[in-house]
């Protein structure tokens with residue numbers, strides 16, 4: 001069995017043993033655990049993705065809770081090991097929990113936490129950045145400059161797409177998808193700071209109309225194909241499950257406009273990446289911005305050579321405030337279950353847990369299997 005070699009221990013005499021499979025940003029999450037009598041052990045092994053065996057060794061004989069990462073395979077084997085060690089709680093440091101077999105956790109009565117809300121805007125901002133960078137070919141142009149190839153302005157140099165007036169399609173209009181859509185409006189509205197935000201689109205539409213411009217409109221599509229056919233920019237934000245695996249496949253790519261921009265900040269397998277590479281080859285004006293990959297951390301053959309693809313290493317939630325907040329939420333999920341606290345009533349409103357100048361509420365911010373486990377809900 002591969003034993004993790006390097007562990008950092010905080011508050012060695014703490015009553016409850018909480019393990020984090022990775023160092024996480026900030027120290028607030030550690031302090032909050034220590035204040036509540038936890039011994040915190042952080043695996044500092046220099047290995048990006050820990051195996052199931054590594055994590056079993058980390059759990060050991062006594063472990064009250066684990067904070068883990070989306071790269072880990074939390075299934076029957078790990079929940080059985082955590083249960084044997086007396087564990088009551090696991091939290092992903094992520095909103096997505098497709099790496100977790102919640103039924104297996106239910107079987108052992110282990111609460112499963114995630115970190116919604118705190119990363120909504122940060123992730124939406126990366127989706128917007130990728131949309132704009134793809135439209136205006138920013139990465140290609142940057143490489144061109146650095147290679148010393150720029151020898152003067154040319155009418156045809158890095159001509160991209162104008163986004164004004166184009167249609168943005170959002171597939172998976174949950175927290176992040178909606179924030180992405182709102183942001184597009186906010187970018188436009190920032191030019192008119194006097195516009196009241198009571199009904200963003202309505203008010204802005206009236207403003208545009210009054211100025212003789214085409215009003216911004218929105219509509220709910222009746223099918224995904226309608227979105228794919230009509231949108232100029234499509235941003236993917238669904239959960240990954242059986243219904244969204246290869247949601248974007250060869251046929252659907254063919255439905256999209258030849259010069260469309262496709263952005264994926266959800267999970268890699270939502271796109272059939274082999275089909276995507278072929279589509280990028282056949283349609284040089286079709287562009288993608290990808291934060292996630294089907295076989296992450298690897299890219300399917302050919303993708304890295306495609307000039308019409310922008311690829312970044314799963315950094316959509318990577319702002320300091322967000323990553324520290326995710327660590328705090330994950331730690332408080334585990335702590336809350338250990339201490340027998342109720343579940344926070346609204347996992348979309350997690351601000352009270354993130355205020356560094358106040359004690360967080362005595363609750364678990366977000367436990368995805370709270371109903372299945374019959375856990376009480378906070379009245380705070």
Ligand SMILES: NC(=O)c1ccc[n+]([C@@H]2O[C@H](COP(=O)([O-])OP(=O)(O)OC[C@H]3O[C@@H](n4cnc5c(N)ncnc54)[C@H](O)[C@@H]3O)[C@@H](O)[C@H]2O)c1
Pocket residue numbers: 095096097116117119123171172173174175176177237238239240243244265266267291292314315316317
């Ligand atoms: N790249 C990153 O770093 C990053 C960061 C945060 C979240 N994510 C991913 O984004 C996902 C969404 O996060 P969220 O907080 O917005 O979650 P959410 O639950 O608020 O939204 C998910 C949306 O997907 C929709 N959906 C589910 N199945 C669908 C289908 N078959 N077709 C279309 N839509 C479908 C749901 O109705 C819901 O509106 C997470 O599950 C995670 O995998 C990635």
Ligand SMILES: O=C(O)[C@H](O)CO
Pocket residue numbers: 070093094095096097119316317
């Ligand atoms: O699901 C998540 O939270 C992300 O992928 C990590 O930011």
